[in-house]
Amino acid sequence: AKQAGRNTYRFFAEEMNAQAIERLELESRLRQAIERDEFVLHYQPQQSLVDRRIVGVEALIRWRNADGEMMQPADFIPIAEDSGLIVPIGNWVLREACRQARAWLDAGHPCIVAVNLSARQFRGDELVDAVIGALVLADLDARWLELELTESLLLQDAETTLETLRRLKAIGIRLAIDDFGTGYSSLAYLKRFDVDKLKIDQSFVRDLLSDPDDAAIVHAIIEMAHSMQLKTIAEGVETQALADRLRLFHCDEAQGYWFARPLPAAEIGDFLRRHAEP
Ligand code: C2E
Numbered sequence: 001a002k003q004a005g006r007n008t009y010r011f012f013a014e015e016m017n018a019q020a021i022e023r024l025e026l027e028s029r030l031r032q033a034i035e036r037d038e039f040v041l042h043y044q045p046q047q048s049l050v051d052r053r054i055v056g057v058e059a060l061i062r063w064r065n066a067d068g069e070m071m072q073p074a075d076f077i078p079i080a081e082d083s084g085l086i087v088p089i090g091n092w093v094l095r096e097a098c099r100q101a102r103a104w105l106d107a108g109h110p111c112i113v114a115v116n117l118s119a120r121q122f123r124g125d126e127l128v129d130a131v132i133g134a135l136v137l138a139d140l141d142a143r144w145l146e147l148e149l150t151e152s153l154l155l156q157d158a159e160t161t162l163e164t165l166r167r168l169k170a171i172g173i174r175l176a177i178d179d180f181g182t183g184y185s186s187l188a189y190l191k192r193f194d195v196d197k198l199k200i201d202q203s204f205v206r207d208l209l210s211d212p213d214d215a216a217i218v219h220a221i222i223e224m225a226h227s228m229q230l231k232t233i234a235e236g237v238e239t240q241a242l243a244d245r246l247r248l249f250h251c252d253e254a255q256g257y258w259f260a261r262p263l264p265a266a267e268i269g270d271f272l273r274r275h276a277e278p
């Protein structure tokens with residue numbers, strides 16, 4: 001039995017070792033990915049449920065690694081966050097999204113670009129400089145940039161966060177709360193932070209038609225948001241029926257496979273052209 005125990009231990013040790021090595025490898029490949037220009041942004045349209053116009057697009061990162069595999073955010077964002085690499089990666093996302101927004105503007109179909117921020121990017125005071133730098137580099141007005149923040153991000157060190165958000169708002173940037181309703185937080189922060197939009201998490205949207213609790217939650221979020229002069233967008237809208245119900249609830253906008261999947265920038269150009277008019 002002793003022998004078996006030792007073997008089991010050895011097995012776990014080797015297993016853990018292998019995992020740690022794999023992680024380190026991934027981290028060093030991620031580190032090189034920026035210089036090698038391996039990241040790509042796809043963009044998912046956000047549609048107005050009122051007049052069907054495209055109101056914006058969300059930038060979603062992908063990584064075409066050295067083996068040519070397309071890695072999804074879930075495969076590398078957690079490691080980028082743990083290692084701190086999310087800061088340079090996030091700055092690249094900001095610059096690339098602003099450059100693209102400028103290109104769409106020049107092509108005659110202006111469009112707001114929403115960028116996801118990790119909590120890590122909010123530590124330290126480089127974020128505001130990075131945002132301003134990206135705007136200046138692209139010669140882009142701040143009103144074309146929206147930042148998506150999570151509730152957990154808003155819960156860290158309240159004073160610094162408040163100050164950072166105040167500076168971003170002062171520049172004219174829009175702020176949205178991502179995955180709204182999934183955090184543990186109280187709603188008190190909505191009073192303190194000057195945000196523009198709530199993104200209703202897909203977990204509440206998915207079963208909206210069959211689950212009365214989800215319907216009640218979504219309806220309540222929309223009513224509350226509107227009474228606070230906030231816009232609402234539903235995430236993960238996969239069917240026409242869901243879009244119809246959300247419209248009945250007076251949800252302002254929808255994002256999801258029903259309307260469009262995340263697409264390469266070149267395809268978004270066409271999309272914007274076709275959906276320019278209501
Ligand atoms: P998120 O911000 O909640 O983004 C929405 C995710 O839902 C995207 O997954 C999108 O492709 C997916 N989605 C869109 N419509 C539908 C739908 O109708 N049904 C379903 N089931 N899913 C839908 P993706 O692109 O894999 O991104 C996953 C997460 O990775 C994002 O969640 C975001 O938290 C993070 N992420 C993506 N890009 C960035 C980035 O540039 N920076 C940071 N920090 N995080 C990012």
Ligand code: CA
Binds near residue numbers: 178
């Ligand atoms: Ca998001």
Ligand code: CA
Binds near residue numbers: 179235
């Ligand atoms: Ca989300």
Ligand code: CA
Binds near residue numbers: 179
């Ligand atoms: Ca999410």
